[in-house]
Amino acid sequence: xxxxxxxxxxxxxxxxxxxxxxxxxxxxxxxxxxxxxxxxxxxxxxxxxxxxxxxxxxxxxxxxxxxxxxxxxxxxxxxxxxxxxxxxxxxxxxxxxxxxxxxxxxxxxxxxxxxxxxxxxxxxxxxxxxxxxxxxxxxxxxxxxxxxxxxxxxxxxxxxxxxxxxxxxxxxxxxxxxxxxxxxxxxxxxxxxxxxxxxxxxxxxxxxxxxxxxxx
Amino acid sequence: xxxxxxxxxxxxxxxxxxxxxxxxxxxxxxxxxxxxxxxxxxxxxxxxxxxxxxxxxxxxxxxxxxxxxxxxxxxxxxxxxxxxxxxxxxxxxxxxxxxxxxxxxxxxxxxxxxxxxxxxxxxxxxxxxxxxxxxxxxxxxxxxxxxxxxxxxxxxxxxxxxxxxxxxxxxxxxxxxxxxxxxxxxxxxxxxxxxxxxxxxxxxxxxxxxxxxxxxxxxxxxxxxxxxxxxxxxxxxxxxxxxxxxxxxxxxxxxxxxxxxxxxxxxxxxxxxxxxxxxxxxxxxxxxxxxxxxxxxxxxxxxxxxxxxxxxxxxxxxxxxxxxxxxxxxxxxxxxxxxxxxxxxxxxxxxxxxxxxxxxxxxxxxxxxxxxx
Numbered sequence: 001x002x003x004x005x006x007x008x009x010x011x012x013x014x015x016x017x018x019x020x021x022x023x024x025x026x027x028x029x030x031x032x033x034x035x036x037x038x039x040x041x042x043x044x045x046x047x048x049x050x051x052x053x054x055x056x057x058x059x060x061x062x063x064x065x066x067x068x069x070x071x072x073x074x075x076x077x078x079x080x081x082x083x084x085x086x087x088x089x090x091x092x093x094x095x096x097x098x099x100x101x102x103x104x105x106x107x108x109x110x111x112x113x114x115x116x117x118x119x120x121x122x123x124x125x126x127x128x129x130x131x132x133x134x135x136x137x138x139x140x141x142x143x144x145x146x147x148x149x150x151x152x153x154x155x156x157x158x159x160x161x162x163x164x165x166x167x168x169x170x171x172x173x174x175x176x177x178x179x180x181x182x183x184x185x186x187x188x189x190x191x192x193x194x195x196x197x198x199x200x201x202x203x204x205x206x207x208x209x210x211x212x213x214x215x216x
Numbered sequence: 217x218x219x220x221x222x223x224x225x226x227x228x229x230x231x232x233x234x235x236x237x238x239x240x241x242x243x244x245x246x247x248x249x250x251x252x253x254x255x256x257x258x259x260x261x262x263x264x265x266x267x268x269x270x271x272x273x274x275x276x277x278x279x280x281x282x283x284x285x286x287x288x289x290x291x292x293x294x295x296x297x298x299x300x301x302x303x304x305x306x307x308x309x310x311x312x313x314x315x316x317x318x319x320x321x322x323x324x325x326x327x328x329x330x331x332x333x334x335x336x337x338x339x340x341x342x343x344x345x346x347x348x349x350x351x352x353x354x355x356x357x358x359x360x361x362x363x364x365x366x367x368x369x370x371x372x373x374x375x376x377x378x379x380x381x382x383x384x385x386x387x388x389x390x391x392x393x394x395x396x397x398x399x400x401x402x403x404x405x406x407x408x409x410x411x412x413x414x415x416x417x418x419x420x421x422x423x424x425x426x427x428x429x430x431x432x433x434x435x436x437x438x439x440x441x442x443x444x445x446x447x448x449x450x451x452x453x454x455x456x457x458x459x460x461x462x463x464x465x466x467x468x469x470x471x472x473x474x475x476x477x478x479x480x481x482x483x484x485x486x487x488x489x490x491x492x493x494x495x496x497x498x499x500x501x502x503x504x505x506x507x508x509x510x511x512x513x514x515x516x517x518x519x520x521x522x523x524x525x526x527x528x529x530x531x532x533x534x535x536x537x538x539x540x541x542x543x544x545x546x547x548x549x550x551x552x553x554x555x556x557x558x559x560x561x562x563x564x565x566x567x568x569x570x571x572x573x574x575x576x577x578x579x580x581x582x583x584x585x586x587x588x589x
Contacts, residue, residue: 071336078343085347089354109340113347120351130344 008039008047016052019073020065031080041084041121045114049077050206053110057184074110081113094123096216097147101129101138103166105159111183112153118206119151122213135169142174148216151209154183160190167197175199180209239296239306239321242313243269247282250316261299269319272296274303286310286317294321361428368424371417378417381410412546419550422481423533426557433475433561435586440472440511441504447480448502451487458543460494462487464502469511472584478558479582482566485551486515486578492545493519493576512581522570530568531556555580562586 011030018026034044053073060070100116102109109131116126127145129138142150150170154163163181170179181194182203191202203209233240233253239260240253247269257264260272270282274295285292291309298304306321385407392400425431448464455462483502490500498518505512522530522539529535534549541547559566559580570576 068332071332075336075339078339082343082346082350085350086354089351090357093358107337109344113343125351128344128347131340 008043012048012051015048016055019052019056019076020059020069022069022072022076024076024079027076027080028083031083035083035087041087042118044084045117046206049080050114053077074108077110078113081117084117088117088120091121091123093125096123096149097125097127097145098149098151099127099129099138099142099145099147100151100153101133101141102131102153102155103138103159103162104132104134105162106153106155107131108155108184109153111155112151114206115151115153115182115209118210119149119213122210124149124213135166138166139169139173142170142177148178150177150179152179152181154181154185157185157188157190160185160193164193164197167194167200171197171199180212182206182209237323239308239319241269241319241321242316243319244316256321259298259304260296286312293324296321364424364427367420368428371421371424374417375414375421378410378414382407382414385410416548419548419554422554423550426554431557431561433478433558435473436476437471438474438476438479439470440474440506440513441467441469443476443480444483444502444504444513447483447487451484451491454488455491455500458491458494459497460491461499462502463499467504467506469504469506470584472511472582473586474562474582475558479562482555482558482580483513483515485555486513486580489547489551489578490515490517490519490576492541492547493517493539495519495542508584510581510583512579514577514579516575516577518575521572521574522568522576523572527568527570531566 011034015027015030017023018030031044031048034048056065056070056073059065060067098116098119100112100119102112112131113128116128119126127141127147129141138150152163152166154160167179167181170177177199179197179200180203181200182205186202186204191204194200194202201212203212232238233251236253237255238253239256241249241256241264242251244250249265249267249269249272252260252264264272270280273280274297280294289310289312291307293305294308295303295305305324307324308319308321311318311320385403388395389400389403389407392403395403445464445466448462452462487500487502494500494517500518501514501516503514503516505514519542520539522537526537526539529537531552533553535553536549556566559582562582563586564580564582566578566580568576568578
């Protein structure tokens, strides 16, 4: 899109206010307008959708908005993502597959879903398993889909032991299968534990993940 | 000590009445609301004071007994009418206070949380299903494109060998002196089958081109009446073989801006279908209707007609019906689907009117000038 940054900033501010107001139709109009202007999907994801969610999360952490409002913003974003899918899924395939999932007891799925979409943007077939996926389900899905990569998302830090257990299971069942882990939980540390798992790597941000994917 | 207790109660009461998220209603002995908290007024309406408490409730079965509720003093779930029309449920307790008493309603926070988390879970599941659906749709689109490409390649590669077979057959039949009549008949059958194969392959090629979005319309000003008459003449021989009379009254409908070859293909398709499905010695009529902006071509036959429920299928690829050709003639099931795409690409419309036992009338209508498609 030939959109200059100030224009994008203006769209972003309107979008954020709409999200905080629960104005789903308004946000939908903004996303549609951006799509009509042929915004690059990466710009839409990084500079509008993801940025807004981070800002909403910060506002909640500062007690400026309620958790209900934060949930509403997340739910609205989930809905708005569906507007982008026809474009994402029509990108030519590169023949690589990934399974993307949240681990058991992780109920925040949006970050993982965005990871799946970023992979799709690069032509991967990304199978998204959703929130709260038991290890056994994850392992059987990997067995079925035979992916080139597994991506795991962790948003709550006290679920770190569960993530490590999951990595243990995956490592035993598929020793050579690369795994990328990431998520908001690592803001408070813990990424060094991933080094204990030879096939696993930590992606500190969606940009890093994208670099890893592009270098594949 | 007493003063400080009164002060404390006053401060607390003022907070509860003005700032809390509680429905607080002071009722007199008759059950009339005499005072309402700020939150009660925002939920139940500003004019709640003066109303009977029971009139504020959603009570479908008229089972609520105010006197009994006041005497039992046990909390109970009650649904209130709201000005917005959406009832709201509160856990209500009665607190007697002299002659009057207070109704205190509070939200069930635990239930609220449960409902909220269920809604979020449902939303997540719905969004995930939507994602899977769109992913599957994209996959089907890709597979369909591959299928069309394959179809196009296969049809294209088959065309040349079939063309050679047809040429060799023609040579054999031309120079076939000394061949027995049985062999000549077999060669004629093979030749006719090869003709049909070529027709089938060409249809598949047309269809795959259309499906891949590669249909190109080459517009030219065309004498439409002449085009129709010429196409009728080409089909007359085939009709005569079944003793069918092809009627076409020459009409000067003037010039139409269209792709002459593709429109001819549509008229050909209408006529050859009519011949296939008409009984011997019947009549097929081609008629042209026009106005300054449009031209309409109709082909009416005296065939068996098409059942109402099957007519929609006709214009879809391979959309065969239960109606059989009168002498077992073959068809690809693609002709009308191709015709529909050609007509629609011109900004026109296509259709059929038919009744069982009453024959069929196939028609298409084109704008005289190029339409925005």
